[in-house]
Amino acid sequence: MLNPKIEQIEFELLLEGIYQAYGYDFRDYAPASLRRRVQKSMDNLGVKTISEFQDKILHEKESFVHFLNTVSIDVTAMFRDPDFFLAVRQKIVPIIRELPSVRIWHAGCATGEEVYAMAILLQEENLYNKVRIYATDMNAVVLDKAKNGIYPLKNIQDCTANYHKSGGSHEFSTYYTAKYNNVIMKPELKKNIVWAQHNLVTDRSFHEFDLILCRNVMIYFERPLQEHVHQLFLDSMPIGGILGLGKKETMYSSAFRPNYMEMDGNAKLFRRVK
Amino acid sequence: MNRLHTLAADPAPSPLERVGVRRVNDFAIVLIGSSKGGLAALQKLLGFLPATFKTPVVIVQHRMESAEDLLVELLQKNTELYLKEVEDKDIINRGVIYLAPAGYHLLIEEDHFALSTEGPVSASRPSIDVLFESAAEEFGSKVVGIILTGMNRDGAQGLKKIKEAGGITLVQDPEEAEARQMPDAAIAASKVDYILALEGIGRFLNSGGAAPFPFPPNGGKLSVPQ
Numbered sequence: 411m412l413n414p415k416i417e418q419i420e421f422e423l424l425l426e427g428i429y430q431a432y433g434y435d436f437r438d439y440a441p442a443s444l445r446r447r448v449q450k451s452m453d454n455l456g457v458k459t460i461s462e463f464q465d466k467i468l469h470e471k472e473s474f475v476h477f478l479n480t481v482s483i484d485v486t487a488m489f490r491d492p493d494f495f496l497a498v499r500q501k502i503v504p505i506i507r508e509l510p511s512v513r514i515w516h517a518g519c520a521t522g523e524e525v526y527a528m529a530i531l532l533q534e535e536n537l538y539n540k541v542r543i544y545a546t547d548m549n550a551v552v553l554d555k556a557k558n559g560i561y562p563l564k565n566i567q568d569c570t571a572n573y574h575k576s577g578g579s580h581e582f583s584t585y586y587t588a589k590y591n592n593v594i595m596k597p598e599l600k601k602n603i604v605w606a607q608h609n610l611v612t613d614r615s616f617h618e619f620d621l622i623l624c625r626n627v628m629i630y631f632e633r634p635l636q637e638h639v640h641q642l643f644l645d646s647m648p649i650g651g652i653l654g655l656g657k658k659e660t661m662y663s664s665a666f667r668p669n670y671m672e673m674d675g676n677a678k679l680f681r682r683v684k
Numbered sequence: 685m686n687r688l689h690t691l692a693a694d695p696a697p698s699p700l701e702r703v704g705v706r707r708v709n710d711f712a713i714v715l716i717g718s719s720k721g722g723l724a725a726l727q728k729l730l731g732f733l734p735a736t737f738k739t740p741v742v743i744v745q746h747r748m749e750s751a752e753d754l755l756v757e758l759l760q761k762n763t764e765l766y767l768k769e770v771e772d773k774d775i776i777n778r779g780v781i782y783l784a785p786a787g788y789h790l791l792i793e794e795d796h797f798a799l800s801t802e803g804p805v806s807a808s809r810p811s812i813d814v815l816f817e818s819a820a821e822e823f824g825s826k827v828v829g830i831i832l833t834g835m836n837r838d839g840a841q842g843l844k845k846i847k848e849a850g851g852i853t854l855v856q857d858p859e860e861a862e863a864r865q866m867p868d869a870a871i872a873a874s875k876v877d878y879i880l881a882l883e884g885i886g887r888f889l890n891s892g893g894a895a896p897f898p899f900p901p902n903g904g905k906l907s908v909p910q
């Protein structure tokens with residue numbers, strides 16, 4: 411059995427090395443799941459020890475990219491958590507309707523399904539033309555997939571069911587073209603989306619947004635890093651702006667909680683009040 | 685890992701612990717994994733926990749992500765202990781029963797929980813293996829792991845990790861379980877400490893202070909008075 415203390419040191423050195431060499435900062439990520447991903451990446455690359463892994467990662471860019479893809483858990487789906495999108499329709503759409511133009515930020519958009527879901531919803535509410543969506547992720551590989559908007563056909567049944575549960579009343583198949591085993595999202599859904607690489611840990615605020623969605627991204631961060639990101643969001647929205655978190659994320663122990671009023675406890679929507 | 689575990693009930697070993705006998709109160713955490721047939725089994729099992737039960741209990745019950753989530757309400761009816769579906773970074777408190785949320789893996793970091801949407805592990809999310817392995821890493825020998833009824837193999841590897849770390853492992857008697865595959869798989873994967881009917885597991889947990897079920901210092905199945 412490995413000495414856990416030595417292993418801990420090696421792990422910390424690995425994260426430090428990655429930060430120095432590539433600028434990606436995982437040092438304040440939640441360790442339990444990060445360790446699982448490191449182990450998975452090690453298994454895939456066929457290395458036995460963290461030191462060996464570090465050697466490979468630091469010297470071979472491809473190995474680092476492999477690690478990055480393993481560590482950015484990009485699992486997502488269109489209209490995942492239908493209750494959330496229902497709350498967006500019921501509580502956010504009326505607010506957006508009153509604004510002359512609207513900027514939305516999907517932070518940690520992964521392969522983009524959530525972004526297309528938002529575009530669909532806004533189009534149905536006749537609001538899409540005045541909206542600009544900024545969809546960002548730290549991982550360029552998943553962003554490319556998001557830009558392409560091509561998804562496996564086998565997922566569509568679930569998405570369609572969730573779309574209807576979230577209050578969608580159109581024929582869902584009008585939003586994509588099926589080709590072989592895939593679907594391609596309709597080009598008009600993409601027209602107001604800006605895709606960009608952005609790292610919530612190391613990059614700064616780049617705009618002001620009326621709505622920021624950051625769902626199932628900060629669960630991978632330890633509390634202090636979550637607070638850092640909350641500061642970034644506060645720097646990126648005016649009073650009256652709205653923040654949406656994942657279904658099982660909370661703000662109750664955050665120092666930024668007083669800045670927000672809870673709009674919908676279940677859907678984790680918070681409105682900035684100060 | 686090398687940090688202090690505030691959860692451990694008593695940093696100094698109790699007199700019984702010193703001679704190799706441990707009781708539920710000496711443990712940091714009790715973990716329960718269940719799948720098909722789990723609702724009825726959990727309802728019965730929770731009924732055995734006294735309102736004074738202090739060791740935190742964490743449950744992974746497999747279920748559909750999209751299912752209307754009534755599990756918390758259903759289970760709460762069977763216990764006076766506070767039952768809570770875990771939210772990200774919740775502190776692990778004594779005297780509370782925690783339930784893994786549908787669609788997320790549940791992991792343990794020092795004194796709190798963490799969630800992950802990593803793909804299914806052992807064909808499940810939440811996965812019993814993920815929770816059990818992370819608890820074994822964090823709390824070492826201070827873990828009680830329990831596998832109940834289920835139709836797959838999730839939990840077998842996690843229970844093995846708990847055993848390897850020196851924790852105590854229990855499996856529901858496959859003869860009694862509604863679905864025996866999961867208990868069978870757990871029993872095949874490692875040498876578990878106790879194979880008991882639900883009532884036996886319930887009495888085992890309930891005995892927390894009185895120790896009618898002393899933990900064998902070196903593991904091994906004990907015959908249990910019924």
Ligand SMILES: C[S@@+](CC[C@H](N)C(=O)[O-])C[C@H]1O[C@@H](n2cnc3c(N)ncnc32)[C@H](O)[C@@H]1O
Nearest residue numbers: 482483484486518520548609610611625626627
């Ligand atoms: C589980 S996905 C969330 C997808 C979507 N928001 C949802 O809830 O379905 C997490 C994403 O966060 C991204 N991510 C992780 N750390 C990040 C960081 N520091 N900055 C930006 N994105 C990050 C990952 O690359 C991954 O694509």
